Amino acid sequence: MAAARERIADLLRTRVERVADLGGSHSWTLHRATLADGREVFVKAAAADGGFFAAEAAGLRWLAEAGPHAPVPRVLAADDHTLVLPWLPTEPPTPQAAERFGRDLAALHTASAPRAYGAPWDGYIADLPLDNTLDDGGWPRWYAERRLAPFLRLARPHLSASDVRLIEHVIDRVEELAGPPEPPSRIHGDLWSGNVLWTGGRAMLIDPAAHGGHRETDLAMLALFGAPHLDRVLAAYDEAAPLADGWRRRVPLHQLHPLLVHVALFGAGYRERTLDAARAALAAAS
Structure with a gap:
Protein backbone atom coordinates (compact mmCIF):
# COMPACT_ATOMS: atom_id res chain seq x y z
CA MET A 1 0.00 0.00 0.00
CA TRP A 87 -13.01 7.88 -9.71
CA LEU A 88 -16.44 7.43 -11.31
CA PRO A 89 -19.35 7.03 -8.87
CA THR A 90 -21.69 4.41 -10.24
CA GLU A 91 -25.49 4.44 -10.40
CA PRO A 92 -28.20 2.07 -11.64
CA PRO A 93 -28.55 2.11 -15.43
CA THR A 94 -31.72 3.70 -16.75
CA PRO A 95 -33.43 3.21 -20.12
CA GLN A 96 -32.49 6.78 -21.02
CA ALA A 97 -28.83 6.17 -20.17
CA ALA A 98 -28.91 2.97 -22.24
CA GLU A 99 -30.23 4.84 -25.27
CA ARG A 100 -27.53 7.46 -24.85
CA PHE A 101 -24.98 4.67 -24.63
CA GLY A 102 -26.18 3.29 -27.96
CA ARG A 103 -25.79 6.69 -29.61
CA ASP A 104 -22.41 7.33 -27.97
CA LEU A 105 -21.11 3.93 -29.07
CA ALA A 106 -22.30 4.53 -32.62
CA ALA A 107 -20.48 7.87 -32.65
CA LEU A 108 -17.32 6.25 -31.27
CA HIS A 109 -17.41 3.64 -34.03
CA THR A 110 -18.14 5.98 -36.91
CA ALA A 111 -16.31 9.21 -36.05
CA SER A 112 -12.65 9.56 -36.95
CA ALA A 113 -12.38 6.00 -38.24
CA PRO A 114 -8.88 4.44 -38.26
CA ARG A 115 -7.23 3.62 -41.58
CA ALA A 116 -6.35 0.02 -40.70
CA TYR A 117 -7.29 -2.93 -38.52
CA GLY A 118 -5.13 -3.34 -35.42
CA ALA A 119 -3.32 -0.64 -33.48
CA PRO A 120 0.14 0.95 -33.29
CA TRP A 121 0.83 -0.51 -29.84
CA ASP A 122 1.13 -4.00 -28.37
CA GLY A 123 -2.30 -5.10 -27.19
CA TYR A 124 -3.59 -7.03 -24.21
CA ILE A 125 -6.91 -8.58 -23.23
CA ALA A 126 -6.81 -9.16 -19.48
CA ASP A 127 -3.09 -9.93 -19.14
CA LEU A 128 -2.83 -11.98 -22.34
CA PRO A 129 -1.03 -10.40 -25.31
CA LEU A 130 -3.02 -9.40 -28.40
CA ASP A 131 -1.44 -9.22 -31.84
CA ASN A 132 -2.34 -5.69 -32.99
CA THR A 133 -0.35 -5.82 -36.24
CA LEU A 134 -1.76 -3.10 -38.48
CA ASP A 135 -3.35 -4.27 -41.71
CA ASP A 136 -5.32 -2.21 -44.23
CA GLY A 137 -6.69 -5.32 -45.96
CA GLY A 138 -9.97 -6.99 -45.11
CA TRP A 139 -11.22 -7.70 -41.59
CA PRO A 140 -12.01 -11.44 -41.98
CA ARG A 141 -8.43 -12.64 -42.47
CA TRP A 142 -7.13 -10.16 -39.90
CA TYR A 143 -9.63 -11.52 -37.36
CA ALA A 144 -8.78 -15.11 -38.22
CA GLU A 145 -5.00 -14.62 -38.09
CA ARG A 146 -4.68 -12.11 -35.23
CA ARG A 147 -7.53 -13.15 -32.93
CA LEU A 148 -8.93 -16.64 -33.59
CA ALA A 149 -5.81 -18.65 -34.49
CA PRO A 150 -3.56 -17.36 -31.66
CA PHE A 151 -6.20 -17.96 -28.99
CA LEU A 152 -7.12 -21.34 -30.39
CA ARG A 153 -3.47 -22.27 -29.75
CA LEU A 154 -3.72 -20.97 -26.17
CA ALA A 155 -7.03 -22.76 -25.57
CA ARG A 156 -5.93 -26.04 -27.16
CA PRO A 157 -4.94 -27.80 -23.89
CA HIS A 158 -8.61 -27.61 -22.85
CA LEU A 159 -10.06 -28.78 -26.19
CA SER A 160 -10.26 -32.14 -27.96
CA ALA A 161 -8.90 -32.74 -31.45
CA SER A 162 -12.44 -32.56 -32.88
CA ASP A 163 -13.06 -29.30 -31.00
CA VAL A 164 -9.97 -27.81 -32.60
CA ARG A 165 -11.04 -28.99 -36.07
CA LEU A 166 -14.46 -27.35 -35.61
CA ILE A 167 -12.91 -23.97 -34.80
CA GLU A 168 -10.36 -24.37 -37.58
CA HIS A 169 -13.32 -24.85 -39.93
CA VAL A 170 -14.62 -21.42 -38.85
CA ILE A 171 -11.19 -19.94 -39.51
CA ASP A 172 -11.06 -21.54 -42.96
CA ARG A 173 -14.51 -20.15 -43.87
CA VAL A 174 -14.15 -16.74 -42.23
CA GLU A 175 -14.40 -14.82 -45.49
CA GLU A 176 -17.75 -16.45 -46.19
CA LEU A 177 -19.02 -15.96 -42.63
CA ALA A 178 -18.03 -12.33 -42.07
CA GLY A 179 -20.82 -10.64 -43.98
CA PRO A 180 -20.56 -7.44 -46.03
CA PRO A 181 -17.20 -5.62 -45.93
CA GLU A 182 -16.93 -2.96 -43.22
CA PRO A 183 -14.26 -0.28 -42.88
CA PRO A 184 -12.23 -0.32 -39.65
CA SER A 185 -13.93 1.20 -36.62
CA ARG A 186 -12.49 2.55 -33.41
CA ILE A 187 -13.67 -0.23 -31.07
CA HIS A 188 -13.31 -0.97 -27.36
CA GLY A 189 -12.45 -4.60 -28.05
CA ASP A 190 -13.49 -6.13 -24.69
CA LEU A 191 -16.93 -4.62 -24.21
CA TRP A 192 -18.59 -7.01 -21.80
CA SER A 193 -20.98 -5.49 -19.26
CA GLY A 194 -18.36 -5.43 -16.50
CA ASN A 195 -16.37 -2.91 -18.54
CA VAL A 196 -19.34 -0.52 -18.73
CA LEU A 197 -19.72 1.92 -15.82
CA TRP A 198 -23.04 3.70 -15.48
CA THR A 199 -22.35 7.15 -14.11
CA GLY A 200 -23.75 10.65 -14.54
CA GLY A 201 -26.66 9.52 -16.68
CA ARG A 202 -24.49 7.74 -19.24
CA ALA A 203 -22.20 4.77 -19.75
CA MET A 204 -18.42 5.09 -19.53
CA LEU A 205 -16.15 2.41 -20.96
CA ILE A 206 -13.15 1.08 -19.05
CA ASP A 207 -10.52 -1.66 -19.45
CA PRO A 208 -10.35 -1.55 -23.25
CA ALA A 209 -8.51 -3.84 -25.62
CA ALA A 210 -8.88 -1.01 -28.12
CA HIS A 211 -7.98 -1.34 -31.78
CA GLY A 212 -9.26 -0.76 -35.26
CA GLY A 213 -11.74 -3.55 -35.69
CA HIS A 214 -15.24 -4.51 -36.77
CA ARG A 215 -17.97 -2.56 -35.00
CA GLU A 216 -20.16 -5.66 -34.69
CA THR A 217 -17.49 -7.06 -32.33
CA ASP A 218 -18.35 -4.57 -29.58
CA LEU A 219 -22.09 -5.23 -29.94
CA ALA A 220 -21.55 -9.00 -29.83
CA MET A 221 -19.42 -8.65 -26.71
CA LEU A 222 -22.17 -6.64 -24.97
CA ALA A 223 -24.53 -9.54 -25.62
CA LEU A 224 -22.11 -12.26 -24.54
CA PHE A 225 -22.78 -12.08 -20.79
CA GLY A 226 -25.79 -9.77 -20.90
CA ALA A 227 -25.99 -6.00 -20.45
CA PRO A 228 -28.70 -3.84 -18.88
CA HIS A 229 -31.35 -2.56 -21.30
CA LEU A 230 -29.46 -4.16 -24.19
CA ASP A 231 -32.43 -3.91 -26.56
CA ARG A 232 -32.54 -0.14 -26.04
CA VAL A 233 -28.77 0.15 -26.51
CA LEU A 234 -28.93 -1.75 -29.80
CA ALA A 235 -32.00 0.07 -31.10
CA ALA A 236 -30.44 3.48 -30.41
CA TYR A 237 -27.18 2.34 -32.00
CA ASP A 238 -28.88 1.01 -35.13
CA GLU A 239 -30.88 4.21 -35.49
CA ALA A 240 -27.73 6.34 -35.26
CA ALA A 241 -25.48 4.06 -37.38
CA PRO A 242 -27.54 1.41 -39.19
CA LEU A 243 -26.04 -2.07 -39.12
CA ALA A 244 -25.60 -4.32 -42.13
CA ASP A 245 -28.28 -6.89 -42.86
CA GLY A 246 -27.77 -10.15 -41.01
CA TRP A 247 -25.66 -8.70 -38.21
CA ARG A 248 -27.50 -10.69 -35.54
CA ARG A 249 -26.60 -13.96 -37.31
CA ARG A 250 -22.93 -12.96 -37.12
CA VAL A 251 -22.92 -12.42 -33.35
CA PRO A 252 -21.51 -15.93 -32.64
CA LEU A 253 -18.59 -15.34 -35.02
CA HIS A 254 -17.64 -12.18 -33.13
CA GLN A 255 -18.12 -13.91 -29.76
CA LEU A 256 -15.80 -16.76 -30.67
CA HIS A 257 -12.63 -14.81 -29.91
CA PRO A 258 -13.60 -13.67 -26.37
CA LEU A 259 -14.84 -17.18 -25.63
CA LEU A 260 -11.48 -18.62 -26.67
CA VAL A 261 -9.88 -16.04 -24.38
CA HIS A 262 -12.00 -17.37 -21.52
CA VAL A 263 -11.01 -20.95 -22.28
CA ALA A 264 -7.34 -19.90 -22.30
CA LEU A 265 -7.71 -18.02 -19.00
CA PHE A 266 -10.16 -20.18 -17.07
CA GLY A 267 -10.14 -23.61 -18.66
CA ALA A 268 -12.71 -26.10 -19.91
CA GLY A 269 -15.66 -24.49 -18.14
CA TYR A 270 -16.10 -22.31 -21.22
CA ARG A 271 -15.55 -25.13 -23.73
CA GLU A 272 -19.19 -25.93 -24.52
CA ARG A 273 -20.17 -22.31 -25.00
CA THR A 274 -17.19 -21.81 -27.31
CA LEU A 275 -18.14 -24.81 -29.42
CA ASP A 276 -21.77 -23.62 -29.54
CA ALA A 277 -20.56 -20.27 -30.90
CA ALA A 278 -18.45 -22.01 -33.55
CA ARG A 279 -21.39 -24.17 -34.65
CA ALA A 280 -23.72 -21.16 -34.74
CA ALA A 281 -21.23 -19.14 -36.76
CA LEU A 282 -21.06 -21.91 -39.35
CA ALA A 283 -24.82 -22.46 -39.37
CA ALA A 284 -25.45 -18.77 -40.05
CA ALA A 285 -23.95 -19.15 -43.52
CA SER A 286 -26.01 -22.18 -44.49
Missing part, protein backbone atom coordinates in the same frame (compact mmCIF):
# COMPACT_ATOMS: atom_id res chain seq x y z
CA ALA A 2 2.85 2.41 0.84
CA ALA A 3 4.51 1.72 -2.51
CA ALA A 4 1.23 2.38 -4.35
CA ARG A 5 0.79 5.65 -2.46
CA GLU A 6 4.29 6.79 -3.38
CA ARG A 7 3.79 5.95 -7.06
CA ILE A 8 0.46 7.80 -7.19
CA ALA A 9 1.98 10.86 -5.51
CA ASP A 10 4.95 10.86 -7.89
CA LEU A 11 2.78 10.49 -10.98
CA LEU A 12 0.24 13.16 -10.00
CA ARG A 13 2.74 15.43 -8.21
CA THR A 14 0.45 15.83 -5.23
CA ARG A 15 0.07 14.44 -1.74
CA VAL A 16 -2.09 11.35 -1.31
CA GLU A 17 -4.21 11.38 1.83
CA ARG A 18 -5.65 7.86 1.77
CA VAL A 19 -5.52 4.69 -0.29
CA ALA A 20 -8.20 2.00 0.04
CA ASP A 21 -7.52 -1.49 -1.24
CA LEU A 22 -10.26 -2.78 -3.59
CA GLY A 23 -8.79 -6.23 -4.18
CA GLY A 24 -7.13 -7.63 -7.28
CA SER A 25 -7.81 -8.60 -10.86
CA HIS A 26 -5.54 -10.68 -13.09
CA SER A 27 -1.94 -9.48 -12.47
CA TRP A 28 -2.71 -6.21 -10.71
CA THR A 29 -4.29 -4.72 -7.60
CA LEU A 30 -7.06 -2.11 -7.50
CA HIS A 31 -7.26 0.95 -5.25
CA ARG A 32 -9.30 4.06 -4.49
CA ALA A 33 -7.13 7.01 -3.51
CA THR A 34 -8.03 10.38 -2.03
CA LEU A 35 -5.74 13.26 -2.99
CA ALA A 36 -4.80 16.31 -0.93
CA ASP A 37 -7.24 18.50 -2.88
CA GLY A 38 -10.13 16.14 -2.14
CA ARG A 39 -10.27 14.46 -5.54
CA GLU A 40 -10.69 10.71 -5.65
CA VAL A 41 -8.98 8.54 -8.24
CA PHE A 42 -9.06 4.91 -9.31
CA VAL A 43 -5.69 3.17 -9.44
CA LYS A 44 -4.40 -0.07 -10.92
CA ALA A 45 -0.99 -1.14 -9.65
CA ALA A 46 1.29 -4.04 -10.57
CA ALA A 47 4.64 -5.12 -9.19
CA ALA A 48 5.91 -6.23 -12.61
CA ASP A 49 5.83 -4.39 -15.91
CA GLY A 50 3.72 -6.54 -18.19
CA GLY A 51 2.97 -3.84 -20.74
CA PHE A 52 -0.75 -3.99 -20.03
CA PHE A 53 -1.02 -0.52 -18.42
CA ALA A 54 0.74 1.10 -21.36
CA ALA A 55 -1.70 -0.66 -23.71
CA GLU A 56 -4.72 0.34 -21.64
CA ALA A 57 -3.63 3.98 -21.42
CA ALA A 58 -2.90 4.09 -25.15
CA GLY A 59 -6.28 2.57 -25.89
CA LEU A 60 -8.21 4.99 -23.70
CA ARG A 61 -6.43 7.99 -25.19
CA TRP A 62 -6.98 6.69 -28.72
CA LEU A 63 -10.69 6.10 -28.12
CA ALA A 64 -10.95 9.63 -26.71
CA GLU A 65 -9.66 10.98 -30.01
CA ALA A 66 -13.06 10.10 -31.53
CA GLY A 67 -14.43 13.33 -30.09
CA PRO A 68 -15.07 15.39 -26.96
CA HIS A 69 -18.04 13.22 -25.95
CA ALA A 70 -16.35 9.86 -26.36
CA PRO A 71 -17.54 7.63 -23.48
CA VAL A 72 -14.14 6.95 -21.92
CA PRO A 73 -12.48 8.36 -18.79
CA ARG A 74 -9.44 10.60 -19.08
CA VAL A 75 -6.09 9.01 -18.26
CA LEU A 76 -4.69 11.06 -15.40
CA ALA A 77 -1.34 9.28 -15.29
CA ALA A 78 0.31 6.03 -16.29
CA ASP A 79 3.66 4.32 -16.12
CA ASP A 80 4.91 0.73 -16.34
CA HIS A 81 3.47 -0.15 -12.91
CA THR A 82 0.50 2.18 -12.37
CA LEU A 83 -2.59 3.52 -14.13
CA VAL A 84 -4.59 6.38 -12.62
CA LEU A 85 -8.10 7.33 -13.76
CA PRO A 86 -10.80 9.57 -12.27
Whole structure:
Protein backbone atom coordinates (compact mmCIF):
# COMPACT_ATOMS: atom_id res chain seq x y z
CA MET A 1 0.00 0.00 0.00
CA ALA A 2 2.85 2.41 0.84
CA ALA A 3 4.51 1.72 -2.51
CA ALA A 4 1.23 2.38 -4.35
CA ARG A 5 0.79 5.65 -2.46
CA GLU A 6 4.29 6.79 -3.38
CA ARG A 7 3.79 5.95 -7.06
CA ILE A 8 0.46 7.80 -7.19
CA ALA A 9 1.98 10.86 -5.51
CA ASP A 10 4.95 10.86 -7.89
CA LEU A 11 2.78 10.49 -10.98
CA LEU A 12 0.24 13.16 -10.00
CA ARG A 13 2.74 15.43 -8.21
CA THR A 14 0.45 15.83 -5.23
CA ARG A 15 0.07 14.44 -1.74
CA VAL A 16 -2.09 11.35 -1.31
CA GLU A 17 -4.21 11.38 1.83
CA ARG A 18 -5.65 7.86 1.77
CA VAL A 19 -5.52 4.69 -0.29
CA ALA A 20 -8.20 2.00 0.04
CA ASP A 21 -7.52 -1.49 -1.24
CA LEU A 22 -10.26 -2.78 -3.59
CA GLY A 23 -8.79 -6.23 -4.18
CA GLY A 24 -7.13 -7.63 -7.28
CA SER A 25 -7.81 -8.60 -10.86
CA HIS A 26 -5.54 -10.68 -13.09
CA SER A 27 -1.94 -9.48 -12.47
CA TRP A 28 -2.71 -6.21 -10.71
CA THR A 29 -4.29 -4.72 -7.60
CA LEU A 30 -7.06 -2.11 -7.50
CA HIS A 31 -7.26 0.95 -5.25
CA ARG A 32 -9.30 4.06 -4.49
CA ALA A 33 -7.13 7.01 -3.51
CA THR A 34 -8.03 10.38 -2.03
CA LEU A 35 -5.74 13.26 -2.99
CA ALA A 36 -4.80 16.31 -0.93
CA ASP A 37 -7.24 18.50 -2.88
CA GLY A 38 -10.13 16.14 -2.14
CA ARG A 39 -10.27 14.46 -5.54
CA GLU A 40 -10.69 10.71 -5.65
CA VAL A 41 -8.98 8.54 -8.24
CA PHE A 42 -9.06 4.91 -9.31
CA VAL A 43 -5.69 3.17 -9.44
CA LYS A 44 -4.40 -0.07 -10.92
CA ALA A 45 -0.99 -1.14 -9.65
CA ALA A 46 1.29 -4.04 -10.57
CA ALA A 47 4.64 -5.12 -9.19
CA ALA A 48 5.91 -6.23 -12.61
CA ASP A 49 5.83 -4.39 -15.91
CA GLY A 50 3.72 -6.54 -18.19
CA GLY A 51 2.97 -3.84 -20.74
CA PHE A 52 -0.75 -3.99 -20.03
CA PHE A 53 -1.02 -0.52 -18.42
CA ALA A 54 0.74 1.10 -21.36
CA ALA A 55 -1.70 -0.66 -23.71
CA GLU A 56 -4.72 0.34 -21.64
CA ALA A 57 -3.63 3.98 -21.42
CA ALA A 58 -2.90 4.09 -25.15
CA GLY A 59 -6.28 2.57 -25.89
CA LEU A 60 -8.21 4.99 -23.70
CA ARG A 61 -6.43 7.99 -25.19
CA TRP A 62 -6.98 6.69 -28.72
CA LEU A 63 -10.69 6.10 -28.12
CA ALA A 64 -10.95 9.63 -26.71
CA GLU A 65 -9.66 10.98 -30.01
CA ALA A 66 -13.06 10.10 -31.53
CA GLY A 67 -14.43 13.33 -30.09
CA PRO A 68 -15.07 15.39 -26.96
CA HIS A 69 -18.04 13.22 -25.95
CA ALA A 70 -16.35 9.86 -26.36
CA PRO A 71 -17.54 7.63 -23.48
CA VAL A 72 -14.14 6.95 -21.92
CA PRO A 73 -12.48 8.36 -18.79
CA ARG A 74 -9.44 10.60 -19.08
CA VAL A 75 -6.09 9.01 -18.26
CA LEU A 76 -4.69 11.06 -15.40
CA ALA A 77 -1.34 9.28 -15.29
CA ALA A 78 0.31 6.03 -16.29
CA ASP A 79 3.66 4.32 -16.12
CA ASP A 80 4.91 0.73 -16.34
CA HIS A 81 3.47 -0.15 -12.91
CA THR A 82 0.50 2.18 -12.37
CA LEU A 83 -2.59 3.52 -14.13
CA VAL A 84 -4.59 6.38 -12.62
CA LEU A 85 -8.10 7.33 -13.76
CA PRO A 86 -10.80 9.57 -12.27
CA TRP A 87 -13.01 7.88 -9.71
CA LEU A 88 -16.44 7.43 -11.31
CA PRO A 89 -19.35 7.03 -8.87
CA THR A 90 -21.69 4.41 -10.24
CA GLU A 91 -25.49 4.44 -10.40
CA PRO A 92 -28.20 2.07 -11.64
CA PRO A 93 -28.55 2.11 -15.43
CA THR A 94 -31.72 3.70 -16.75
CA PRO A 95 -33.43 3.21 -20.12
CA GLN A 96 -32.49 6.78 -21.02
CA ALA A 97 -28.83 6.17 -20.17
CA ALA A 98 -28.91 2.97 -22.24
CA GLU A 99 -30.23 4.84 -25.27
CA ARG A 100 -27.53 7.46 -24.85
CA PHE A 101 -24.98 4.67 -24.63
CA GLY A 102 -26.18 3.29 -27.96
CA ARG A 103 -25.79 6.69 -29.61
CA ASP A 104 -22.41 7.33 -27.97
CA LEU A 105 -21.11 3.93 -29.07
CA ALA A 106 -22.30 4.53 -32.62
CA ALA A 107 -20.48 7.87 -32.65
CA LEU A 108 -17.32 6.25 -31.27
CA HIS A 109 -17.41 3.64 -34.03
CA THR A 110 -18.14 5.98 -36.91
CA ALA A 111 -16.31 9.21 -36.05
CA SER A 112 -12.65 9.56 -36.95
CA ALA A 113 -12.38 6.00 -38.24
CA PRO A 114 -8.88 4.44 -38.26
CA ARG A 115 -7.23 3.62 -41.58
CA ALA A 116 -6.35 0.02 -40.70
CA TYR A 117 -7.29 -2.93 -38.52
CA GLY A 118 -5.13 -3.34 -35.42
CA ALA A 119 -3.32 -0.64 -33.48
CA PRO A 120 0.14 0.95 -33.29
CA TRP A 121 0.83 -0.51 -29.84
CA ASP A 122 1.13 -4.00 -28.37
CA GLY A 123 -2.30 -5.10 -27.19
CA TYR A 124 -3.59 -7.03 -24.21
CA ILE A 125 -6.91 -8.58 -23.23
CA ALA A 126 -6.81 -9.16 -19.48
CA ASP A 127 -3.09 -9.93 -19.14
CA LEU A 128 -2.83 -11.98 -22.34
CA PRO A 129 -1.03 -10.40 -25.31
CA LEU A 130 -3.02 -9.40 -28.40
CA ASP A 131 -1.44 -9.22 -31.84
CA ASN A 132 -2.34 -5.69 -32.99
CA THR A 133 -0.35 -5.82 -36.24
CA LEU A 134 -1.76 -3.10 -38.48
CA ASP A 135 -3.35 -4.27 -41.71
CA ASP A 136 -5.32 -2.21 -44.23
CA GLY A 137 -6.69 -5.32 -45.96
CA GLY A 138 -9.97 -6.99 -45.11
CA TRP A 139 -11.22 -7.70 -41.59
CA PRO A 140 -12.01 -11.44 -41.98
CA ARG A 141 -8.43 -12.64 -42.47
CA TRP A 142 -7.13 -10.16 -39.90
CA TYR A 143 -9.63 -11.52 -37.36
CA ALA A 144 -8.78 -15.11 -38.22
CA GLU A 145 -5.00 -14.62 -38.09
CA ARG A 146 -4.68 -12.11 -35.23
CA ARG A 147 -7.53 -13.15 -32.93
CA LEU A 148 -8.93 -16.64 -33.59
CA ALA A 149 -5.81 -18.65 -34.49
CA PRO A 150 -3.56 -17.36 -31.66
CA PHE A 151 -6.20 -17.96 -28.99
CA LEU A 152 -7.12 -21.34 -30.39
CA ARG A 153 -3.47 -22.27 -29.75
CA LEU A 154 -3.72 -20.97 -26.17
CA ALA A 155 -7.03 -22.76 -25.57
CA ARG A 156 -5.93 -26.04 -27.16
CA PRO A 157 -4.94 -27.80 -23.89
CA HIS A 158 -8.61 -27.61 -22.85
CA LEU A 159 -10.06 -28.78 -26.19
CA SER A 160 -10.26 -32.14 -27.96
CA ALA A 161 -8.90 -32.74 -31.45
CA SER A 162 -12.44 -32.56 -32.88
CA ASP A 163 -13.06 -29.30 -31.00
CA VAL A 164 -9.97 -27.81 -32.60
CA ARG A 165 -11.04 -28.99 -36.07
CA LEU A 166 -14.46 -27.35 -35.61
CA ILE A 167 -12.91 -23.97 -34.80
CA GLU A 168 -10.36 -24.37 -37.58
CA HIS A 169 -13.32 -24.85 -39.93
CA VAL A 170 -14.62 -21.42 -38.85
CA ILE A 171 -11.19 -19.94 -39.51
CA ASP A 172 -11.06 -21.54 -42.96
CA ARG A 173 -14.51 -20.15 -43.87
CA VAL A 174 -14.15 -16.74 -42.23
CA GLU A 175 -14.40 -14.82 -45.49
CA GLU A 176 -17.75 -16.45 -46.19
CA LEU A 177 -19.02 -15.96 -42.63
CA ALA A 178 -18.03 -12.33 -42.07
CA GLY A 179 -20.82 -10.64 -43.98
CA PRO A 180 -20.56 -7.44 -46.03
CA PRO A 181 -17.20 -5.62 -45.93
CA GLU A 182 -16.93 -2.96 -43.22
CA PRO A 183 -14.26 -0.28 -42.88
CA PRO A 184 -12.23 -0.32 -39.65
CA SER A 185 -13.93 1.20 -36.62
CA ARG A 186 -12.49 2.55 -33.41
CA ILE A 187 -13.67 -0.23 -31.07
CA HIS A 188 -13.31 -0.97 -27.36
CA GLY A 189 -12.45 -4.60 -28.05
CA ASP A 190 -13.49 -6.13 -24.69
CA LEU A 191 -16.93 -4.62 -24.21
CA TRP A 192 -18.59 -7.01 -21.80
CA SER A 193 -20.98 -5.49 -19.26
CA GLY A 194 -18.36 -5.43 -16.50
CA ASN A 195 -16.37 -2.91 -18.54
CA VAL A 196 -19.34 -0.52 -18.73
CA LEU A 197 -19.72 1.92 -15.82
CA TRP A 198 -23.04 3.70 -15.48
CA THR A 199 -22.35 7.15 -14.11
CA GLY A 200 -23.75 10.65 -14.54
CA GLY A 201 -26.66 9.52 -16.68
CA ARG A 202 -24.49 7.74 -19.24
CA ALA A 203 -22.20 4.77 -19.75
CA MET A 204 -18.42 5.09 -19.53
CA LEU A 205 -16.15 2.41 -20.96
CA ILE A 206 -13.15 1.08 -19.05
CA ASP A 207 -10.52 -1.66 -19.45
CA PRO A 208 -10.35 -1.55 -23.25
CA ALA A 209 -8.51 -3.84 -25.62
CA ALA A 210 -8.88 -1.01 -28.12
CA HIS A 211 -7.98 -1.34 -31.78
CA GLY A 212 -9.26 -0.76 -35.26
CA GLY A 213 -11.74 -3.55 -35.69
CA HIS A 214 -15.24 -4.51 -36.77
CA ARG A 215 -17.97 -2.56 -35.00
CA GLU A 216 -20.16 -5.66 -34.69
CA THR A 217 -17.49 -7.06 -32.33
CA ASP A 218 -18.35 -4.57 -29.58
CA LEU A 219 -22.09 -5.23 -29.94
CA ALA A 220 -21.55 -9.00 -29.83
CA MET A 221 -19.42 -8.65 -26.71
CA LEU A 222 -22.17 -6.64 -24.97
CA ALA A 223 -24.53 -9.54 -25.62
CA LEU A 224 -22.11 -12.26 -24.54
CA PHE A 225 -22.78 -12.08 -20.79
CA GLY A 226 -25.79 -9.77 -20.90
CA ALA A 227 -25.99 -6.00 -20.45
CA PRO A 228 -28.70 -3.84 -18.88
CA HIS A 229 -31.35 -2.56 -21.30
CA LEU A 230 -29.46 -4.16 -24.19
CA ASP A 231 -32.43 -3.91 -26.56
CA ARG A 232 -32.54 -0.14 -26.04
CA VAL A 233 -28.77 0.15 -26.51
CA LEU A 234 -28.93 -1.75 -29.80
CA ALA A 235 -32.00 0.07 -31.10
CA ALA A 236 -30.44 3.48 -30.41
CA TYR A 237 -27.18 2.34 -32.00
CA ASP A 238 -28.88 1.01 -35.13
CA GLU A 239 -30.88 4.21 -35.49
CA ALA A 240 -27.73 6.34 -35.26
CA ALA A 241 -25.48 4.06 -37.38
CA PRO A 242 -27.54 1.41 -39.19
CA LEU A 243 -26.04 -2.07 -39.12
CA ALA A 244 -25.60 -4.32 -42.13
CA ASP A 245 -28.28 -6.89 -42.86
CA GLY A 246 -27.77 -10.15 -41.01
CA TRP A 247 -25.66 -8.70 -38.21
CA ARG A 248 -27.50 -10.69 -35.54
CA ARG A 249 -26.60 -13.96 -37.31
CA ARG A 250 -22.93 -12.96 -37.12
CA VAL A 251 -22.92 -12.42 -33.35
CA PRO A 252 -21.51 -15.93 -32.64
CA LEU A 253 -18.59 -15.34 -35.02
CA HIS A 254 -17.64 -12.18 -33.13
CA GLN A 255 -18.12 -13.91 -29.76
CA LEU A 256 -15.80 -16.76 -30.67
CA HIS A 257 -12.63 -14.81 -29.91
CA PRO A 258 -13.60 -13.67 -26.37
CA LEU A 259 -14.84 -17.18 -25.63
CA LEU A 260 -11.48 -18.62 -26.67
CA VAL A 261 -9.88 -16.04 -24.38
CA HIS A 262 -12.00 -17.37 -21.52
CA VAL A 263 -11.01 -20.95 -22.28
CA ALA A 264 -7.34 -19.90 -22.30
CA LEU A 265 -7.71 -18.02 -19.00
CA PHE A 266 -10.16 -20.18 -17.07
CA GLY A 267 -10.14 -23.61 -18.66
CA ALA A 268 -12.71 -26.10 -19.91
CA GLY A 269 -15.66 -24.49 -18.14
CA TYR A 270 -16.10 -22.31 -21.22
CA ARG A 271 -15.55 -25.13 -23.73
CA GLU A 272 -19.19 -25.93 -24.52
CA ARG A 273 -20.17 -22.31 -25.00
CA THR A 274 -17.19 -21.81 -27.31
CA LEU A 275 -18.14 -24.81 -29.42
CA ASP A 276 -21.77 -23.62 -29.54
CA ALA A 277 -20.56 -20.27 -30.90
CA ALA A 278 -18.45 -22.01 -33.55
CA ARG A 279 -21.39 -24.17 -34.65
CA ALA A 280 -23.72 -21.16 -34.74
CA ALA A 281 -21.23 -19.14 -36.76
CA LEU A 282 -21.06 -21.91 -39.35
CA ALA A 283 -24.82 -22.46 -39.37
CA ALA A 284 -25.45 -18.77 -40.05
CA ALA A 285 -23.95 -19.15 -43.52
CA SER A 286 -26.01 -22.18 -44.49
